Amino acid sequence: MNWACSIGLSTKPGLVYFHSLLNSHIQTKNPKQALLLFRQLYEFNVKPNDLTSSLLLKACTSSSSYLNSANAEIEANQIHTHLIKSGVDRFVYVGTALLDLYMKLGRVRNAQKLFDDMPERDDVSWNALICGVSRNGRHFEALELFVQMCREGFRPRHTTLVSLVPSCGRHELAFQGKSVHGFGIKAGLDSDSQVKNALTSMYGKCADLEAAEVLFEEIGDKSVVSWNTMIGAYGQNGFFDEAMLVFKRMREEDVQANLVTVVSLLSANADPESAHCHAIKTGLVNNASVITSLICEYATRGNTESGELLYKSLPQKTLVSLTALISSYAERDNMGQVMECFAHLLQLDMKLDAVAMVSILHGIKHPADFGLGLAFHGYGLKTGLTADSLAVNGLISMYSRFDNIEDAFSLFSEMREKPLITWNSLVSGCVQAGRSSDALELFSQMKMSGHSPDSISISSLLSGCCQIEYLKFGEGLHTYVLRNNLEGEDFVGTALIDMYTKCGRIDRAERVFKSIKEPCLATWNSMISGYSLYGLEHKALVCFSEMQEQGLKPDKITFLAVLAACTHGGLVHGGRTYFQMMKERFNLIPSLQHCACMVNLYGRAGLLDDALMFIRDMEIEPDFAVWGALLNACCIHQEVKLGEYIAKKLFFLDSKNAGFLVLMSNLYAIKRRWEDVARVREMMRETGGDGCSGISVIEMT
Template sequence: MVHKCRSLSIPTVHFKPSTSITVPRSRPGASMAGSEKTRFKDSCLTHSFLFNALKCSAKKGSVPQARRMHAYIFKSGLYNVLSLQNQLLNVYVKCKEINGTRNLFDEMPVRNIVTWNTLISGVANFGAGFRGILNLGFHYFKRMLSEMVGPDWITFTGLLRVSIELNDFEIGRQLHCVAVKLGFCMHCFVSSALVDFYSKFGLVRDGRRVFDCCLERDLVLWNVMVACYDLNCMEKEAFSVFSLMRLEGLKGDDFTFSNLLNSSTILRFSDLGMQLHSLIIRLSFDFDIVVASGLVDMYAKNGNIMDARKAFDRMVFRNVISWNTMIVGYGRHGDGKEAMRLLGEMFRGNFCPDELTLASVLSSCGNLSSSSEILQLHAFAIKNGFQTFLSIANSLINAYSNCGSITMASKCFSSIAVPDLVSWTSMIRAYAFHGLPRKGIELFEEMLWNGERPDRVAFLGVLSACSHGGLVDEGLNYFNLMTHEYHVEPDSEHYTCLIDLLGRAGLLDEAFSILASMPFDPGSDMLGAFIGACKVHGNSRLAKWAAEKLFELEPGKPVNYTILSNIYASAGFWLEVASVRKMMRDRCNHKVPGCSWIEIAGENHTFVSSDKSHMRAVEVYALLEVLARLMEEDSVL
């Protein structure tokens, strides 16, 4: 008897001599081996065996195995059995063997709707990178109609998927018209495919019309409508559809809740996320890996890293995505130590990190300047072949740059075969950060010569390099290049670099003119850069103007009172100094002290100015004295 379960039991079969065999369905290769040697007395049993063996081959997706099965069916005398031919066609399509698919299809003497649907739906699975093959879907649809074979709902769902992959809205719209004409628009699966089609093109209203016209809605259609709103950043509408779904008596599934969790994350409504969490627990979906990972992501992105960790710790089963979600969450919150510790737990749990894991941990360690951890991660990436991934290489450039190792950052950049825009930008900014503006500019010019089109971040990097190097003419040239040739609209960061560039060169009037003529009000960073330049070049009048603007912009920030007080003091306005300091005492509750950290024996030690409370304060200050002496010796040399 042939069972539709995890194993395929075959009764007595006849070889030379007679014996028996059991072939597990969970191993497609084993089914194939059995099918090559097996001889059945009953042709019906042979047909059933081959049909299930072909299903296993389709799951495995092996082209050589598909060809062996094809040859075996031909030799067995069952080649013209339509159900076997359809299943063999499905195997070739799943293996993406287009030549074998077309040859088999053309050889088939008889075709039914299953044949055409297998071919059309299979073509949709090839993806957007195979435009020529995707167009075959419509070619075969026309042939199907010319042979007087009527389409069904499977035909339309397959063709709509092809339209999405081809990014061809007009064909999809025509398919909708044909579906309406033939009466398929009321079918749940066709309606779901149409809603998905319209959502991919951003036509949410059209998708909602299709949804509203379908009188009998199943869970798939409700889920697709929720996903449509989520995909198009209409999160409130997604929850509105979910409320209607609940009124219809549907509870939802893992797909529903994963989309809603994403919507609540974007909305930044922590209360809504918690209510959703309660419902998920009540419906027992918190044991689902996808939903639980969504909960972790939702809490982490809403800034509640403690609840994210609680949700992660409650997970019964975890996969690499679950670990990545938690590690990325710690990375976003700048907790590199915990991200690194969690990576160790991941290893101990026999999970192998992927490129997303490593890139996230590298970014976290780079922000903490944890050089020893970065070296370990770099070694692991090389050992496991991850260094070829652009995301890893780019993260290594940033991490080494943040740790002060410009040489290693440069080596990582040189190891990239084909750098992308992020690679170029990361290295340009690294050179600017380390006081090597000329190298940054040379690299920017090399990037342009290689045909890479710079974006706002790339221009920010080269402007920063010009600012650090005092290269006024070059900086102004790149600013004009950005706005006039590449039509990149400058934002506050670009203007801050420009103000800093002019201010360092003592061109305060020019900097003031830009501040006054900008299309938006100057921000705190811009004003801070301008004030610093005014103080260096002794222009108390402009410094006073900028400090008062900064004071109006951020009245609750203690450092702004200090800046304004110092400017008044340098100009000799002592009454104003006293007034500002009184306002500071009255309005500001406390001033958060800035801290520094130093790495000793692989461990970071944090301290503030004149701090004696650290348990290893003596060692910290001893090392600081050594570093100060070395810097003095370097400056003398």
């Protein structure tokens, strides 16, 4: 009775009192207190009933932090055992609450078995099962359960559709999503605003924005959820201006934004500073989710300083926000700051998750940092992260980046279960390391293990065909793409164009390009580059104009291809015009590659003085490629004196690179200066190189 006295009770509390306390713990999302209270029932010899058990289960599902804790599964099993012993598990709503708990813990098999063993079921039980299966990523299974539910005579409610529709928010399930929509119309469930919101979101995820817009406009009294859904639909599909217009309309109709609105706006590429100001005005800036989203957006845009300031303002530091900073630093090759963040993470007694570890591994790009990669591999082994396929994929990519394919294969062979994403990582790694033959062999093993290649697998393999000019295999992959309807993926079409271009079939590359309804920028770039490679400069420039007519803005890669076309065609005036256009009209800062293209253009045309003036006026320090382009021009026009001047510069830039010595040797040979040829050849032997090695490939038919 001590506990009763401590809270001001003079008599033994009744069951109703405990129920009110359990309800309060549900509202405050405090499962631990609910469990403690449930145990204290027995201290007062108060026997819990079916309602008590239902409230306890609801309390356990109320907190995501509790569901992610180590003890949650153990306690769920203990509750289940207690329910069986007390006999209250026979009540449908108690069994449904327990099923929901298992689903939220990710224990789908336990939930399915519980559902199968239920003596009776209602539509709420079916909804809980369908929603749980969908939430756990088993989208096809959710649809099959819906069909089974209808066959067994249960009438779906609007909550059933709200639970099911998210499973159809994928391109490959768009048809099934439309079928569910049709069912909803026929059953008269489509007028419900929750159903309309769910369908709007589904169509947005399937990139059917016309259908999403129609549904959105049909909603009479649009809640903040409806507005957020439409903003998210536009943002997910890259229609950022439209997302901003929807937000403007929302403000005009005096609908108060919430934290989801701000997060959706940031996902829709909204200016983080404007979104930040709006969050301050509406008082949402104190929300941890909003702050974390702002940190992520600032970090993504390279404004790490603002991200850091916001991070310091977080009352409770989170792994997500810290991962955003780590990712930003890694992207900018600032491994020193990455390690500071990692040290801070350890001080907070946190551990890296697979996402954070992959962010760090992606930042390890230089040989000097390879030791860090090995250290994080060791950290992954110690913390158990290497059991996560995402972390293993990151390690495979890192080892492949440094041509250490043997270690990548070793990691791969140690995995018990090899998902498709891991096969893709190793195939891509082999291609990156120039071992395309290994990639093609892996492809055969992948199919034998029962995995069907997806668009990512195909794109990597097509890149491998480019390396070894294996046209026949590339054609086979093209057939697979057509047979499995993968040609709709932008990067698959781009990879096919690259493959045909590099394997000598520009005609087929054109055919693939023309078959794509709405080519993305990368696809246009690939076609322009292909025309440039074949010396079809006029076609390349026409393609460039058509691309702009389609409303696409060229990027640095586009201009690299355009300048290459001008170089091959000797279009000096055109090259100058496009170089100026790049800077002045599109505000793109030329890279060293663009500068090397311009020097090559001037040099091939014999305008060596113009080339020299261009190099002197460069805003960035010229590198080996820039000076090398001018030396090549000296060889073409037999300018020995200028060539010797440039060769000295190249020697100090990279004395081990024998390429410039080969050019000088050729230049002296043209002028019949055999003593100088012999001297240069001797220098080449001393540096350990005799020019650039190469291979020849013959495709056997």
